[in-house]
Amino acid sequence: MNSQNILDREFYNRDALIVAKELLGKLLVHEINGQMISLKIVETEAYMGIEDKAAHSYGGRRTNRVEVMYGEPGFSYVYFVYGMHYLFNIVTRERGNPQAVLIRAGEPVKGLDLIAHNRFGIPYEKLNKIQLINLTNGPGKLSKALSITKELNGEDLCGNKLYVTEGEKETFSIVSAKRVGIDYAEEAKDYPWRFYIKGNTYVSIK
DNA sequence: CTACGGATTTTCT
């Protein structure tokens, strides 16, 4: 509703490590057909680009898939993995510096019935305890819950369809941990570049 | 509770 506090291009024009931490607690919003889905970001990972062996853009690798990472900050990078999941990232740093932040988990805030329907095909109130936790506690699940697919690759997050806002002001502790699912990345696989809100239920791996 | 394997298809070599 209030477009005043949508995060701007400059917010994203910083190192992925900084943006990843600052995105925690912010509100990720997707407006579809006049309806709004939103969730609080509770877990992120930084991918630092050319020098990060875990990044798709490592070593300056430049294919069709990663092209958007080389563009302006504040755009979405959505890609498909394991034959069935879309993962949602936000590009950071200036054109030519291909960094991104993977949004790994969130806490449902608005559009609960839409989220429940996207994930399990039933209304929110019919979800059991296990389903409630599993709505948005992982990067693939989060994309499914928000209806984020390849069509939203390259979307400008400084627009009014898919964007991030300040959200509620609150205090929390940030935990740093190893990133997930990057065993191929040699020494980079142990870098503590995953960040999450301490104690939050929706964090994928504590 | 943890551990494991199958699913499924795009992307890159």
Place this chain on the structure above:
DNA sequence: GAAAATCCGTAGT
């Protein structure tokens, strides 16, 4: 032809 920034269900402790 192999690997993939994952998820889910089942089996075992």
